[in-house]
Amino acid sequence: MIYLDNAATTPLLPAARAAMERYLGDAYGNPSSLHRLGRDARQAVEVARRFFADWLGVSPRDLAFTSGGTESNNLALYGAYLAQQPRRRHVVTTAVEHHAVLEAVDRLRLLGADVTLVPVDSEGRVHPDDVLRALRPDTAIVSVMFVNNEVGTVEPVAEIARLVKAADPAVVVHSDMVQALPVLRVALADIGVDLASFSAHKVHGPKGVGLLYVRSGTPFVALAAGGNQEHRLRAGTESVAGIAGFHAAMAEIASQWDAHRAHLAALRDALWSAVASLNGSYRNSPADAVPSILNVGFRGIRNDILLMRLDLEGVAASAGAACSAGSLEPSHVLRAMGREREARESIRLSFAWQNTMEEIDEAAGVLSKVVGSLRSRFTNS
Secondary structure, eight states: OEEOBTTTOOOOOHHHHHHHHHHHTTOOOOTTOOSHHHHHHHHHHHHHHHHHHHHHTSOGGGEEEESOHHHHHHHHHHHHHHHTTTTOOEEEEETTOOHHHHHHHHHHHHTTOEEEEEOOOTTSOOOHHHHHHHOOTTEEEEEOOSBOTTTOOBOOHHHHHHHHHHHOTTSEEEEEOTTTTTTOOOOHHHHTOSEEEEESTTTTOOTTOEEEEEOTTOOOOOOOOSOOTGGGTSOSOOOHHHHHHHHHHHHHHHHTHHHHHHHHHHHHHHHHHHHHTSTTEEEOSOTTSOTTEEEEEETTOOHHHHHHHHHHTTEEOBSSOGGGGGGTOOOHHHHHTTOTTGGGTEEEEEOOTTOOHHHHHHHHHHHHHHHHHHHHHHHHO
16 A cells, blocks of 8 residues: 555654553553652653653643644633633634634534634635734634645744734634644744644654643643643643654654655655646645645546545545545535635645655556546546
């Protein structure tokens, strides 16, 4: 199988597996325990926390480990919203957010929130002035993702945060940075957000582990009760093995950062060069999208049929966010970009460290074969 669905998840790096094995075996202590086994587990958690704090340019005390990007997004939005009740009940987000944000915001409506969805342009980009115009005196949260998970657009989050804070310093600014962590250096203090969400399995770490940044002084209510773990931001015994795996995976990527990014860009550019020559092909990802994501389509060919044929030929791709891939619903991102027809024809090809140029060449051949076959079939039917 040629795996080109890395925006959905990435294979576990051997270094991450090795780091996890110790804490799945003999070093099984609870990090809140005071004995030697507990202290050993606590050290693994805190070493990982310090690594991510250094990588993101923040204080370790502002980071809490979670069960993944979805929990991090939900904790950020619910925690910041509840902390500002009943004074502020307005939430601003965008039409192209991941469902982990959009559905969490829908739940906030049940708590009395009034929600504004800011539109995007034809490249999926949010215009900061549109966010600024959406603000109200009772705005509690502005949430704008850093990298779109379907088309790879990089959003101007730093400019949005600057404008929002200048207009109203009390508004909490959140960013879903799950797709940014694998490919962009994000210095959180410079970007100016109050909250940010991350996930381990997008960077060759294990599933079920994430990270939440909560800037010191940000209005925030912890949702889980029953313990003082994670600086009282998220109760519950930490997944020590998962955190160790997350740390090891990100540390390996960080150690080869420039080569990693150059490799992804070379893979993407090679595949697009091959796809662009196919009859009826087009590209939805903007030219300045992150190198890990390429969203393309083929006129007249349904994406569900194309994906099934690619799977039969040994190429794994997707039509969008993994959490909605089974629904066969048209992409809400492409529809928000004004690409209604393209939402039914487009697929996402996404790349990671383990992919090779040989795989890309083979995948290009498979795409050419499958697209040609389907086009001939639909033309003759």
